[in-house]
Amino acid sequence: MEEVFVFFLHGLAYAGLLFLVSSGLTLVFGMMDVLNFAHASFYMLGAYFSYMVLSMTGHLWLSMLICPVMLFVIGALVERFLLRKVHSGGHVHELLLTFGLAYILGESVKWIWGNYPLSITIGGFLSESINLFGVTYPVYRLFVLLSSICVGIAMALILYKTRLGIIIRAAVNDRTMVNALGINVPLVFMGVFGFGAALSGLGGVIAGPFLTTSPSMADDILITAFVVIVVGGMGSLLGTVVASLLIGELQSFGVLLFPKFSMALIFLLMAVVLIVKPSGLFGVEQS
Amino acid sequence: MSLLAVKQVYKDFNGLEVLTGVNLDVREKGRHAIIGPNGAGKTTLFNIISGKFKASRGYIEFKDNNIGALSPHARNRLGMCRSFQITNVFHNLSVFVNVQAGVRCACGLRYNLFKRPENMAEVNRRTEAILEKIGLHDVRDIPAGELSYGQQRALEIGITLSTDPELILMDEPTAGMTREETAQAIHHIDVATAGRTLLIIEHDMNVIFSLADTISVLHHGTILASDTPEAIRSDQRVKDAYLGEDE
Amino acid sequence: MTKRNTFTAVAWVFCFLGAASLPFLTSRYQISLLTEIIIFALYGVTYNLLLGYGGMLSFGHAMFFGIGAYTAGILLTSVTGTPFWAIVVCAFIITALAGFLVGSLLLKVKGTPFALLTLAFNSLFFAIAFKWYAVTGGDDGLSIQRPNIDLGFWTLDTSNVSTFYYITLIVLSASILACWYFTRTAMGQTVLLMRENENRMQFIGYNTAVSRLILFTFTACFAGLAGAFYTLHFRFVSVDAISVGMTTTVLLLTFIGGTGHFAGPLIGSAFYIYLQDYLSEYTDRWPFFMGLIFIVMVMYAPGGVSGIIVSGGKWLQERFRSPKREIEGT
Numbered sequence: 001m002e003e004v005f006v007f008f009l010h011g012l013a014y015a016g017l018l019f020l021v022s023s024g025l026t027l028v029f030g031m032m033d034v035l036n037f038a039h040a041s042f043y044m045l046g047a048y049f050s051y052m053v054l055s056m057t058g059h060l061w062l063s064m065l066i067c068p069v070m071l072f073v074i075g076a077l078v079e080r081f082l083l084r085k086v087h088s089g090g091h092v093h094e095l096l097l098t099f100g101l102a103y104i105l106g107e108s109v110k111w112i113w114g115n116y117p118l119s120i121t122i123g124g125f126l127s128e129s130i131n132l133f134g135v136t137y138p139v140y141r142l143f144v145l146l147s148s149i150c151v152g153i154a155m156a157l158i159l160y161k162t163r164l165g166i167i168i169r170a171a172v173n174d175r176t177m178v179n180a181l182g183i184n185v186p187l188v189f190m191g192v193f194g195f196g197a198a199l200s201g202l203g204g205v206i207a208g209p210f211l212t213t214s215p216s217m218a219d220d221i222l223i224t225a226f227v228v229i230v231v232g233g234m235g236s237l238l239g240t241v242v243a244s245l246l247i248g249e250l251q252s253f254g255v256l257l258f259p260k261f262s263m264a265l266i267f268l269l270m271a272v273v274l275i276v277k278p279s280g281l282f283g284v285e286q287s
Numbered sequence: 288m289s290l291l292a293v294k295q296v297y298k299d300f301n302g303l304e305v306l307t308g309v310n311l312d313v314r315e316k317g318r319h320a321i322i323g324p325n326g327a328g329k330t331t332l333f334n335i336i337s338g339k340f341k342a343s344r345g346y347i348e349f350k351d352n353n354i355g356a357l358s359p360h361a362r363n364r365l366g367m368c369r370s371f372q373i374t375n376v377f378h379n380l381s382v383f384v385n386v387q388a389g390v391r392c393a394c395g396l397r398y399n400l401f402k403r404p405e406n407m408a409e410v411n412r413r414t415e416a417i418l419e420k421i422g423l424h425d426v427r428d429i430p431a432g433e434l435s436y437g438q439q440r441a442l443e444i445g446i447t448l449s450t451d452p453e454l455i456l457m458d459e460p461t462a463g464m465t466r467e468e469t470a471q472a473i474h475h476i477d478v479a480t481a482g483r484t485l486l487i488i489e490h491d492m493n494v495i496f497s498l499a500d501t502i503s504v505l506h507h508g509t510i511l512a513s514d515t516p517e518a519i520r521s522d523q524r525v526k527d528a529y530l531g532e533d534e
Numbered sequence: 535m536t537k538r539n540t541f542t543a544v545a546w547v548f549c550f551l552g553a554a555s556l557p558f559l560t561s562r563y564q565i566s567l568l569t570e571i572i573i574f575a576l577y578g579v580t581y582n583l584l585l586g587y588g589g590m591l592s593f594g595h596a597m598f599f600g601i602g603a604y605t606a607g608i609l610l611t612s613v614t615g616t617p618f619w620a621i622v623v624c625a626f627i628i629t630a631l632a633g634f635l636v637g638s639l640l641l642k643v644k645g646t647p648f649a650l651l652t653l654a655f656n657s658l659f660f661a662i663a664f665k666w667y668a669v670t671g672g673d674d675g676l677s678i679q680r681p682n683i684d685l686g687f688w689t690l691d692t693s694n695v696s697t698f699y700y701i702t703l704i705v706l707s708a709s710i711l712a713c714w715y716f717t718r719t720a721m722g723q724t725v726l727l728m729r730e731n732e733n734r735m736q737f738i739g740y741n742t743a744v745s746r747l748i749l750f751t752f753t754a755c756f757a758g759l760a761g762a763f764y765t766l767h768f769r770f771v772s773v774d775a776i777s778v779g780m781t782t783t784v785l786l787l788t789f790i791g792g793t794g795h796f797a798g799p800l801i802g803s804a805f806y807i808y809l810q811d812y813l814s815e816y817t818d819r820w821p822f823f824m825g826l827i828f829i830v831m832v833m834y835a836p837g838g839v840s841g842i843i844v845s846g847g848k849w850l851q852e853r854f855r856s857p858k859r860e861i862e863g864t
Contacts, residue, residue, distance in 0.1 A: 107821050271639070279647075
């Protein structure tokens, strides 16, 4: 029973991390219909930047402030100078561009930091364990979960309660109309793409001490993040939350129950969802 | 004898009722027009007849078969073909290939892995004949996307004719055309559909009165009246429907 | 029209003869590279039938390549004395079955969901190849010996680089030719309709589920054939052959060659293999330059190398013909 509880908590922590990465992806995807293959590379960059900041200052909170800002800038530049230029070529071109970008970022990281895992250690309370309902559990995993909940709530508030959120959602629905209303839609898109990159980077910062920081970390999470947004329904924030939880737990219990097939399980889930409901659990059916 | 019979067809989209019990009888070789104010459900009715949507309730009979459950391609193979209100052609393919596609299909040359359509004399002859009829013979090798609007509308008619259907469904074939283009289009439709059954949706009354022998008025999701053009012209209910909606 | 067809046919024959005479002119290493180019050319051609002709963006084409590669690998390690032709035939049939099976599950999915679902199936097959150690050798892969071909009166020694090159050239050129013929058939034309307007097709009597399934199965089995030759060529198969990276490779080479022309992947394959070979000699960062080339191509030459050649040809034509055309026009 205790074991089940521990694995349930593991699943929750992993779901939190998945949510951080895939919420940015779903935002970008919902808006621009671009499957951003470089999204997980931003996550990886976040982890590496955090490694630098931590080795210089030793403060995780500083890293959590600085790295997302750096990735916001990188994301905005990518949108402005690369993605926007190929927009007229259709989705395939946008997608292929991010594909090439992922290659470049992956190789750059190997070039600069070397092709081996780096270990990030943090001291203090976060590295300890606490007693939770009779189980000893690492504080950091709970911290991961807590951070993702905070981000999720903040995103929901921004999207559904502020004027900016209204503009973003309107621009998703009808780009030309919102543009005609005098709102600089390209600027909004640039901002949202940057914001998505920043979220992904924050995910990387948080993942650093929790998983290993290595050049393959992008590939490891990219496909899972895609599965999350597809299962949840493309462009749906609620869907992303639910699918993150589902896949986080599936992954966690998959390792416990069928260690050989844990990887295959999430793809089976995705295949079943898409065959039954192609638009995903919370996606809008397109006619 | 009726070729197409629509019986008590209902359609709602998530609670929004668009068709509320439509009954329609299209005679063989008849030229039947459906008119009605905007939002009356004309295109929805076409979508249900052609198989794009399934009716919520009711029957559709074509040549005495209940076709309500069939997919669009199966309905087409029974002998009906529709045109679209918004031009719906194969943009990057030549005009010839656009028309040839349907002809090929009617000749049973759909998924053949060995025969090359360019060597099929019958297919090419029929394609040429249709191009001749719709006046696009001179532009046969130009990609459909590069045609003028009027030519694209003509091609739309050509594609609709290409499967050699008994029943032709035309959804506002002259939408967005100038007066001269409209006149020419009517001529094309008249010639091209000779000897076939035509069911047409139109806004342009000139088109209706020069083509149709029967007119049905669709209003608020039901057929208000179905009669000869002269009778419809003097029908008080029709006048009310139009004047009540538009003004 | 016929004049152009004759020209194309002559060009193909020259290409083939040129390729056939190359072993007399170059080194063993170059011949080995050429063999690889031919294998990836067929793989790219099948991918282009999906992407360029059918408009279906798949992220899982490597599953068929990999299934073909593993069919060859497993037959050669588990069943002793499998003749060469049996390997080729089995790889073809098994991938056709796999293509049919996966294709029939994906009939209703289009666009981005289709791309992702093919990726999911690819990952599923990858997981199987990775975990089923007893049969596939997992991470270690399978090493094989090429079987010799016994023609009755003469035995072909496939361990000879040139001999294997000729076998590859003949079998895979015939396959590429079959793919080219496919584009000319009624079905090939139907594939173009799918790319252009799948919705309208249904209203002129096409069952799009059938046409999708045929295309998917067709491209799968030829990709599997390329995969089988991949194993035979390297005398080794590992999870690389069925990885997402292998899909990336075909996507890159097809796109570099150009999706707008049948010959695009042929050019792309030569370009990709040579570039990779050249770059990895000077730097082990070649994926970096691949990515860079890729971005530059998407931004400035989305038609690929074949697109550049075609528009260059048109430009020349315009330049030399324009005065004459003006006279004709008036």
